[in-house]
Structures are given as C-alpha cells and as structure tokens.
Amino acid sequence: MRIEYVEAVLAVVELVPSGTAVAYGDVAELLGSGGPRQIGSVMSRYGGGVPWWRILxxxxxxxxxxxARALRHYLEEGTPLRGDHDGYLRTGEGRWRVDLTAARWAPREDELDRVDAIAERLERRLHRLSVADDGMSV
Known part of the structure; x- marks a missing residue:
C-alpha cells in the first residue's frame, strides 16, 4: 500500500469530530479512492495515532x-450508542454498537473543502508516481 494513500486516509480520519463516527466506506467515498477493505487495512496497520475509534x-x-477501549472513548465523547453498553463495562458482556445513523459525521462546507484538498493532493501524488513509474519525467 502506498504511503501517499495511508497519509490521505489518516488525514481524513483526523477531521472526524469528537462524538461522531463514519464507516470505512464513508472514508473511501470522501477520498474518492479505495473501498472499505483498504480503509480498514490502513486503520489496522497505521491508525494508532489518530482517533481510530471513530472509524467503524x-x-x-x-x-x-x-x-472496551473504543467504548470508553465513545462514552467520554458522547457518541450515540445502541444496546447494553453498561453491562459491557461491568462484566465485559452485552451487545452494543455505535448508532451510526445518529453519530454519522456530516462534514460542513469548510470540512468538505479540506477533504477535497486531501483527495486532490493524493490524486496528484499518485499521478506523479505513475508517470515516474512509466519512465517519463515529471
């Protein structure tokens, strides 16, 4: 996986505000590149330094x-949840999940501009690399 893609995914993840969340596929759609599996792969390998719990x-x-670690973040941030999260905290048992309908991040215009800038930078960098790979000068 190209580091340019990893950096773009992590930059988008850093924009997701506290108390909100997005699905892996949402990140791919915002970037206009990859899919849920690619985003999941980036997050599992490189996501420790960003708010990883907001990507689901x-x-x-x-x-x-x-x-358990994610649940503590969700409760601290006030992320909408469904199910028995109190039981999970007490006993490690119980079923819960983020209420993604209520919690899904809807970027404001200025945030979309930042996402677009990240996506455009990724496209330019990947294009330069593909041109260089073809043996052409940049």
Missing amino acids: KSSGQAPEGHE
Whole structure:
C-alpha cells in the first residue's frame, strides 16, 4: 500500500469530530479512492495515532479486539450508542454498537473543502508516481 494513500486516509480520519463516527466506506467515498477493505487495512496497520475509534464497520461495531477501549472513548465523547453498553463495562458482556445513523459525521462546507484538498493532493501524488513509474519525467 502506498504511503501517499495511508497519509490521505489518516488525514481524513483526523477531521472526524469528537462524538461522531463514519464507516470505512464513508472514508473511501470522501477520498474518492479505495473501498472499505483498504480503509480498514490502513486503520489496522497505521491508525494508532489518530482517533481510530471513530472509524467503524457499517454496522456500527467497534474495531474488533478494541471494543472496551473504543467504548470508553465513545462514552467520554458522547457518541450515540445502541444496546447494553453498561453491562459491557461491568462484566465485559452485552451487545452494543455505535448508532451510526445518529453519530454519522456530516462534514460542513469548510470540512468538505479540506477533504477535497486531501483527495486532490493524493490524486496528484499518485499521478506523479505513475508517470515516474512509466519512465517519463515529471
């Protein structure tokens, strides 16, 4: 996976505000590149330094293996949840998820401008790399 793509994904993730969340596919759509699996791969390998808990499966489930840590973040940030999260905190049992309908980030115009700038920069960088790979001068 190209580092340019990784950097673009992480830059978009950093824009997602506290108390909101998006699905992996939402990030891919905002970037205009890749899909949910590519975003998930970036997040699993490189997402530790960004608010990873705000990027979810489309079902609203927290990243696998990180449910307890993610739940603490969601409660701290006031992220809308569904299900038995109190039981999960007490016993480690119970079913809960982020209410992605209520929590989904809807970027404002200025935030969309920033996402567009990230996507355009990614496209330019990848284009330059593909031209260089073809042996042409940049």
